Amino acid sequence: MSEVALENKKNTVQKKKKWKLSQLIGFVILLVVTITMLSPVWFMVTTSLKTTKELLLFPPTIIPKVFAWGNFSELFTNTDIKFGQQYMNSLIVAICTVIGTIISSSLVAFGFARYQTRSSGFMFMLVLSTLMLPYPAIMIPQFLLFMNLGLHDSLLPLILPSFFGSAYMIFLLKQFFSTMPDELYNAGRIDGCSEFRLYWNLTLPLAGPALATVAIFSFIWSWNDLLTPVLYLDSQENFTLPIGMAAMLSSKFRLAPWNLLMAASILSVMPIVLLFAVAQKRFVEGIVLTGIK
Amino acid sequence: MNKKWMSIAISLTLVFALLAAACSNKEKTDGGKGEKVTITHYTIDSPDRTFVEKLIPDFEAKHPNIKIKVTKAPYEQFDSKLQSSIAAKNAPDVTSHWGYGGFMEYYNKDMLMDLSPYLEGFKASDYNIPDDVMDIYKVDGKTYGIPLNSYVTVMLYNKDLFDKAGLPYPPTDYEDKSWTFEKMVEYAQKMTVDSKNMEEAQYGVDFGFGERDQRPQYFGANVYSDDTWTNGGKPSEINLSKPEVVDAYKTLYGLIYDKKVAPTPAFSQSVSGQFGDPFLSGKIGMSVVGSWSLAAAADFSFNVGVAAVPQSPKGDVRSVLYVDPLFVLKDSKHPEEALEWIKYLITTEIQEKSIELSGGNPPVNQAAAEKYYNNFEGIDPKGIQQVFDGAYKYGFESYNHLISNYSQINELFINELAGVENGDKKVEEVLPVIEQKLKDLLARVNKP
Numbered sequence: 001m002s003e004v005a006l007e008n009k010k011n012t013v014q015k016k017k018k019w020k021l022s023q024l025i026g027f028v029i030l031l032v033v034t035i036t037m038l039s040p041v042w043f044m045v046t047t048s049l050k051t052t053k054e055l056l057l058f059p060p061t062i063i064p065k066v067f068a069w070g071n072f073s074e075l076f077t078n079t080d081i082k083f084g085q086q087y088m089n090s091l092i093v094a095i096c097t098v099i100g101t102i103i104s105s106s107l108v109a110f111g112f113a114r115y116q117t118r119s120s121g122f123m124f125m126l127v128l129s130t131l132m133l134p135y136p137a138i139m140i141p142q143f144l145l146f147m148n149l150g151l152h153d154s155l156l157p158l159i160l161p162s163f164f165g166s167a168y169m170i171f172l173l174k175q176f177f178s179t180m181p182d183e184l185y186n187a188g189r190i191d192g193c194s195e196f197r198l199y200w201n202l203t204l205p206l207a208g209p210a211l212a213t214v215a216i217f218s219f220i221w222s223w224n225d226l227l228t229p230v231l232y233l234d235s236q237e238n239f240t241l242p243i244g245m246a247a248m249l250s251s252k253f254r255l256a257p258w259n260l261l262m263a264a265s266i267l268s269v270m271p272i273v274l275l276f277a278v279a280q281k282r283f284v285e286g287i288v289l290t291g292i293k
Numbered sequence: 294m295n296k297k298w299m300s301i302a303i304s305l306t307l308v309f310a311l312l313a314a315a316c317s318n319k320e321k322t323d324g325g326k327g328e329k330v331t332i333t334h335y336t337i338d339s340p341d342r343t344f345v346e347k348l349i350p351d352f353e354a355k356h357p358n359i360k361i362k363v364t365k366a367p368y369e370q371f372d373s374k375l376q377s378s379i380a381a382k383n384a385p386d387v388t389s390h391w392g393y394g395g396f397m398e399y400y401n402k403d404m405l406m407d408l409s410p411y412l413e414g415f416k417a418s419d420y421n422i423p424d425d426v427m428d429i430y431k432v433d434g435k436t437y438g439i440p441l442n443s444y445v446t447v448m449l450y451n452k453d454l455f456d457k458a459g460l461p462y463p464p465t466d467y468e469d470k471s472w473t474f475e476k477m478v479e480y481a482q483k484m485t486v487d488s489k490n491m492e493e494a495q496y497g498v499d500f501g502f503g504e505r506d507q508r509p510q511y512f513g514a515n516v517y518s519d520d521t522w523t524n525g526g527k528p529s530e531i532n533l534s535k536p537e538v539v540d541a542y543k544t545l546y547g548l549i550y551d552k553k554v555a556p557t558p559a560f561s562q563s564v565s566g567q568f569g570d571p572f573l574s575g576k577i578g579m580s581v582v583g584s585w586s587l588a589a590a591a592d593f594s595f596n597v598g599v600a601a602v603p604q605s606p607k608g609d610v611r612s613v614l615y616v617d618p619l620f621v622l623k624d625s626k627h628p629e630e631a632l633e634w635i636k637y638l639i640t641t642e643i644q645e646k647s648i649e650l651s652g653g654n655p656p657v658n659q660a661a662a663e664k665y666y667n668n669f670e671g672i673d674p675k676g677i678q679q680v681f682d683g684a685y686k687y688g689f690e691s692y693n694h695l696i697s698n699y700s701q702i703n704e705l706f707i708n709e710l711a712g713v714e715n716g717d718k719k720v721e722e723v724l725p726v727i728e729q730k731l732k733d734l735l736a737r738v739n740k741p
Contacts, residue, residue: 056573056594059492080340143381152383226367230374234364246367247338255573255589 048262055258071263082236090223090241093158097222098215100162101169108165109173110199130167143231153234169214176210177203212282219275241268330627331360332634335385338365344650352637359630386625389617393700395693397526405437406621411632412436420639421659429690430618438618439635440657445684446502446612449586450579452596458483463600465676467683477603481554484578495576497554502581503613505706507692509541513608526697527739533728542720546713558714588653590669599672599680612684615691698738705730
């Protein structure tokens with residue numbers, strides 16, 4: 001009996017040891033992967049703190065010899081760059097786009113999810129088919145439209161389209177709204193809810209995760225968009241961040257200011273990181289619930 | 294309830310309609326003579342181009358009836374913004390081929406205005422522009438562009454590496470017959486440390502003479518038939534299978550793989566990133582490069598010198614000239630006023646001022662050249678002048694300004710020659726492939 005007990009104990013110890021080893025290997029692998037993934041971020045941060053002379057050193061220094069914190073303030077003080085103005089414009093465009101996309105897409109998605117008519121399937125296909133149109137195909141006609149409306153060289157052409165729905169977001173939200181039980185809506189109707197209140201007071205509060213996903217996606221798309229602002233904006237005071245940052249690389253006649261560009265990159269990823277940190281829980285739920293990545 | 298929603302919808306529609314109407318009623322195009330007209334100057338968003346904004350107040354004070362508006366785009370998006378604004382009938386008045394496309398591409402797309410009718414009384418000599426430079430942008434006797442800046446190809450060298458190898462500095466005089474291609478290779482061999490260890494490795498020469506299809510010209514060979522330069526940039530024959538062209542490419546890429554004195558693309562990218570110039574890393578002895586690299590000379594972490602491109606083994610083209618012009622686009626409603634602005638930019642006073650404001654753009658106005666040569670700290674102005682004089686004498690205009698649909702042609706060369714540059718393929722196997730693809734491409738794009 002005691003021998004068996006001893007054997008069992010031995011087995012447990014061995015098992016424990018084995019598990020620990022695998023844990024260690026896993027840990028090492030994770031560490032290597034983490035370092036690999038973080039190295040570009042490290043490169044971005046250190047480059048942003050280097051002086052112009054140090055940028056050209058080879059091999060590159062891993063830690064800057066002199067920490068040039070002034071690079072960050074230069075972004076805001078250098079009148080050629082106008083970083084602060086561009087940051088503000090990008091924020092205005094991105095926030096308005098998020099609001100527009102959420103209002104318009106959720107309303108349309110609600111319609112498609114809750115009301116069935118003979119043509120609703122066809123209409124939904126029609127909406128989805130607009131996903132097939134690449135932006136360059138509608139670029140010129142849309143440009144002409146906004147030109148004729150006199151909105152060229154303002155932020156409105158970047159914001160207004162979001163108030164007319166986005167097929168991708170409509171699809172995403174419709175998937176979510178379709179999963180809500182009919183009983184809920186029937187109960188609402190019995191209690192005297194109008195159709196709009198069913199949308200406003202019932203659907204939207206329950207759709208938090210899906211709306212968070214829509215908000216994050218539309219924010220990132222608008223924040224990173226370069227082509228549309230380049231087409232519509234002429235005056236420097238209207239430029240958005242991607243234009244400003246692309247312009248820093250424009251000159252083939254001199255060294256690209258990589259240190260300023262990296263400082264700008266750090267500041268420009270901040271809103272996305274913050275947004276993700278705030279909405280992370282809901283965002284992940286949204287991906288799970290709508291099945292969209 | 295329904296009524297309420299209906300009324301909201303109707304009022305919203307009305308608001309939008311009013312807004313649209315109000316916006317579209319904005320002031321229309323500027324009127325005829327005597328009234329103030331706006332000239333749009335479209336450029337790359339980079340300090341050496343956007344400095345023109347600082348010249349506007351002075352110009353507008355001298356020309357009260359003209360207002361200048363500068364619009365800009367990053368380099369990569371320059372062409373797409375230009376194309377879309379032309380399509381939307383919102384084209385700028387004044388611009389240049391600052392994107393990927395060149396003069397002939399613009400010309401063949403019928404984007405440019407013939408300036409000849411407005412140039413009566415205009416003499417290039419009044420602006421100290423040499424006649425042959427002025428002629429670059431003429432087709433069939435009609436002027437389509439006014440030169441603004443003239444860049445050349447120069448040799449930059451790293452004085453520190455020369456000193457370390459105990460070599461004399463290369464000469465600035467193009468007439469110095471001792472400065473030959475072989476001599477350059479010999480110097481390069483003495484400076485090269487061909488090592489797998491990136492920290493030790495350094496190379497003698499990086500021969501970046503023009504774009505890839507123009508490089509054989511240095512060796513006395515021409516990729517395109519001669520009619521290309523007179524028929525609007527449409528080559529009737531491609532000479533890639535001619536022995537002199539094959540030999541030229543073999544000599545060129547032999548610098549990397551036979552002589553091992555030039556850096557591989559992998560080395561260049563690892564020391565300077567995808568688009569960077571490996572010379573800046575301080576690990577290249579001599580670099581044959583466009584003179585715009587001079588503008589960054591003050592930032593280099595080593596001492597730099599300027600020299601003549603060595604004498605070619607055959608042929609006499611030793612420099613690629615990049616004369617940047619200003620065009621007036623065809624849709625411009627105010628070509629005369631646009632031309633006033635262009636003329637202002639090439640006056641001696643403004644060209645001198647532009648050198649300083651731009652950080653070192655080489656003026657086309659030769660009276661301002663003196664100031665340009667004195668602009669680079671630590672480099673002897675007389676040396677720079679000698680190099681520029683020689684480059685003009687032995688120069689040939691850059692192919693990308695002269696050949697139609699150049700961006701596509703250039704991309705083909707870059708993609709196909711990558712195999713040779715990486716050492717995976719031989720020149721002899723790649724050139725016939727390029728020849729065939731190029732013929733197909735030209736047949737397609739140059740269809741009458």
